[in-house]
Amino acid sequence: xxxLLLKAFTATSCIGGGLAQTLVSLRTQRSGLRxxxxxxVELATHIGAVAGIDAQALPYEWRRYDCRNNxxxxxxxxxxxxxxAVRDAAARYGARRVGVFLGTSTAGILQxxxxxxxxxxxxxxxxxxxxxxxxxxxxxxxxxxxxxLRLDGPAAAVSAACAxxxxxxxxxxxxxxxxxxxxxxxxxxxxxxxxxxYGFHSLQLxxxxxxxxxxxxxxxxxxxxxAAFALLERVPQSLASDAVLLAGTGESNDAHHMSAPHPxxxxxxxxxxxxxxxxxxxxxxxxxINLHGTGTPSNDRAESGxxxxxxxxxxxxxxxxxxxxxxxxxxxxxxAIISALCLQNGLLPGGAQTVxxxxxxxxxxxxxxxxxxxxxxxxxxxxxxxxNCSLIFTTAG
Amino acid sequence: MSLQAYIxxxxxxxxxxxxxxxxxxxxxxxxxxxxxxxxxxxxAILPAAERRRTGRVVKLAIAVALEATAHAGVEPRRLxxxxxxxxxxxxxxxxxxxxxxxxxxxxxPTRFSNSVQNAxxxxxxxxxxxxxxxxxxxxxxxxxxxxxxxALAQIAVDRQPLLxxxxxxxxxxxxxxxxxxxxxxxxxxxxxxxxxxRTIARIDAALGEDAxxxxxxxxxxxxxxxxxxxxSLPLLQALANPEPSRTVIDYLDALRLRVExxxxx
Numbered sequence: 001x002x003x004l005l006l007k008a009f010t011a012t013s014c015i016g017g018g019l020a021q022t023l024v025s026l027r028t029q030r031s032g033l034r035x036x037x038x039x040x041v042e043l044a045t046h047i048g049a050v051a052g053i054d055a056q057a058l059p060y061e062w063r064r065y066d067c068r069n070n071x072x073x074x075x076x077x078x079x080x081x082x083x084x085a086v087r088d089a090a091a092r093y094g095a096r097r098v099g100v101f102l103g104t105s106t107a108g109i110l111q112x113x114x115x116x117x118x119x120x121x122x123x124x125x126x127x128x129x130x131x132x133x134x135x136x137x138x139x140x141x142x143x144x145x146x147x148x149l150r151l152d153g154p155a156a157a158v159s160a161a162c163a164x165x166x167x168x169x170x171x172x173x174x175x176x177x178x179x180x181x182x183x184x185x186x187x188x189x190x191x192x193x194x195x196x197x198y199g200f201h202s203l204q205l206x207x208x209x210x211x212x213x214x215x216x217x218x219x220x221x222x223x224x225x226x227a228a229f230a231l232l233e234r235v236p237q238s239l240a241s242d243a244v245l246l247a248g249t250g251e252s253n254d255a256h257h258m259s260a261p262h263p264x265x266x267x268x269x270x271x272x273x274x275x276x277x278x279x280x281x282x283x284x285x286x287x288x289i290n291l292h293g294t295g296t297p298s299n300d301r302a303e304s305g306x307x308x309x310x311x312x313x314x315x316x317x318x319x320x321x322x323x324x325x326x327x328x329x330x331x332x333x334x335x336a337i338i339s340a341l342c343l344q345n346g347l348l349p350g351g352a353q354t355v356x357x358x359x360x361x362x363x364x365x366x367x368x369x370x371x372x373x374x375x376x377x378x379x380x381x382x383x384x385x386x387x388n389c390s391l392i393f394t395t396a397g
Numbered sequence: 398m399s400l401q402a403y404i405x406x407x408x409x410x411x412x413x414x415x416x417x418x419x420x421x422x423x424x425x426x427x428x429x430x431x432x433x434x435x436x437x438x439x440x441a442i443l444p445a446a447e448r449r450r451t452g453r454v455v456k457l458a459i460a461v462a463l464e465a466t467a468h469a470g471v472e473p474r475r476l477x478x479x480x481x482x483x484x485x486x487x488x489x490x491x492x493x494x495x496x497x498x499x500x501x502x503x504x505x506p507t508r509f510s511n512s513v514q515n516a517x518x519x520x521x522x523x524x525x526x527x528x529x530x531x532x533x534x535x536x537x538x539x540x541x542x543x544x545x546x547x548a549l550a551q552i553a554v555d556r557q558p559l560l561x562x563x564x565x566x567x568x569x570x571x572x573x574x575x576x577x578x579x580x581x582x583x584x585x586x587x588x589x590x591x592x593x594x595r596t597i598a599r600i601d602a603a604l605g606e607d608a609x610x611x612x613x614x615x616x617x618x619x620x621x622x623x624x625x626x627x628x629s630l631p632l633l634q635a636l637a638n639p640e641p642s643r644t645v646i647d648y649l650d651a652l653r654l655r656v657e658x659x660x661x662x
Binding site: 155 | 503
């Protein structure tokens with residue numbers, strides 16, 4: 001594929017609002033996971049909650065979109081001059097030529113969960129103020145961001161569970177390459193809600209302690225929330241040496257099971273090979289792999305088999321979910337931005353929380369930060385329904 | 398700027414529309430539209446364990462996907478896919494919200510697995526063994542046009558044959574009052590980059606702002622506006638017509654999708 005430039009990018013998660021805080025957390029291997037105190041949830045688990053969401057109001061004009069998910073989107077859009085970068089693209093290309101493609105798994109469903117507690121005792125109806133389109137519907141976050149930034153181009157939400165926002169990068173890239181848009185705002189937003197907390201609890205996949213991806217004693221995941229965005233454009237004639245490019249995307253489906261990965265990571269291998277092929281790179285060219293690495297015994301085993309199958313055991317890799325938690329539909333975008341930060345700052349991030357790497361997992365998992373110039377990074381995202389997506393980012397210099 | 402593809406297979410299922418041949422007769426004016434509740438077949442191609450777990454959304458998506466792939470005479474597992482729906486499984490979502498509002502908050506693992514919006518994509522991929530990329534898009538009422546644009550972009554960029562499946566089903570009360578989708582409607586298209594002996598028509602699509610085409614029959618026009626996936630009906634009508642034609646389907650806000658349809662049969 002023709003590489004695309006990440007003209008601007010930003011991320012907000014429990015390890016930081018914006019790039020500077022996120023980088024400090026990565027450099028100090030700080031984890032943002034803490035004991036679950038979300039809403040009225042009583043589960044013995046840890047969460048990666050973003051500070052300041054409740055205080056983040058939406059512009060009055062767009063109040064119908066008010067919900068935790070869109071407040072998180074608003075909070076993240078305000079970091080790193082991202083709104084200005086999007087406005088600048090709209091001014092250069094025209095608002096019709098800027099697309100919006102964002103991943104989310106649950107959008108603002110928390111509003112519906114709360115509304116069901118307030119059903120009319122006689123009729124069962126939902127409260128008058130509940131706005132399905134502005135909060136519950138999967139498209140709500142895309143519609144909010146598109147209206148908020150006054151963009152008029154093509155748009156869609158990508159909702160393929162935990163691969164959603166990685167696939168949003170692939171969807172945006174296609175739209176540029178097909179000539180439908182000149183810039184694509186891609187990324188993902190997913191926020192804490194009861195459906196995912198009690199849902200992963202029902203599958204017995206929540207760890208009680210902060211998650212420990214690839215650890216010999218790993219016993220599940222920790223749920224987090226995040227919003228992460230990138231503005232994709234065609235690569236201009238001249239580039240700063242620290243510019244980051246989207247060089248390859250690869251997608252596949254496991255065709256195996258709704259909620260469990262293929263044991264040997266067959267579909268994951270296809271996605272990684274497709275991304276390498278799109279980027280015209282051999283496996284040996286990759287300097288670091290940001291793993292999906294949820295911390296569940298089955299995911300990490302399957303992913304390690306898949307990575308080993310494609311790369312062998314030499315490439316340094318880690319999961320940053322021990323720091324951020326599993327941000328579900330936002331994970332692909334968050335880890336894309338973390339990958340971009342690592343490329344720009346010569347950092348291979350050690351996996352937080354992991355103490356003793358499982359000797360049965362035949363990959364080069366790093367638990368301590370390394371200072372090393374990385375030029376090409378691959379990031380994995382896998383989800384329920386068998387959805388797999390791998391992205392490759394490179395530096396221009 | 399327009400994008401082209403060849404349509405090799407079509408599947409349709411909705412209120413009073415049992416399959417593509419009967420829908421084509423109605424849309425071409427050969428038979429009067431008679432609204433009746435959509436009847437969704439059990440997905441026989443799923444293993445029994447999976448079949449028990451599926452709701453109306455998955456039944457609908459698999460039914461139209463099977464019809465379109467059989468019509469195109471292609472092996473389903475060879476196709477990449479774009480699934481699209483304005484919402485997920487409304488009945489499943491309702492049951493989860495009920496459980497979360499109750500004292501014990503116990504939800505079933507199967508309900509949670511089925512709550513992902515790409516559930517139909519997952520079950521389809523398992524049923525036919527398709528390991529190609531499968532996308533899942535939502536754009537509220539614009540979900541069909543959003544999926545068609547992504548499908549056309551994939552055809553333009555990857556040049557691989559592809560299955561598009563757009564579908565919506567109803568929510569039960571109390572969500573129904575907030576999102577009053579009355580019944581189920583699904584449409585599936587098999588698209589290719591090159592013409593073959595199976596090709597039904599060539600389509601050329603571009604963004605525009607002309608008003609969306611309305612259907613002359615009041616019942617069909619009501620269906621078009623009531624169920625997001627049925628925003629595809631003007632395109633299906635053009636495909637049912639033996640003459641070249643031009644139609645416009647709804648997309649986002651002022652944006653529409655203008656489609657030239659050139660029958661190839």
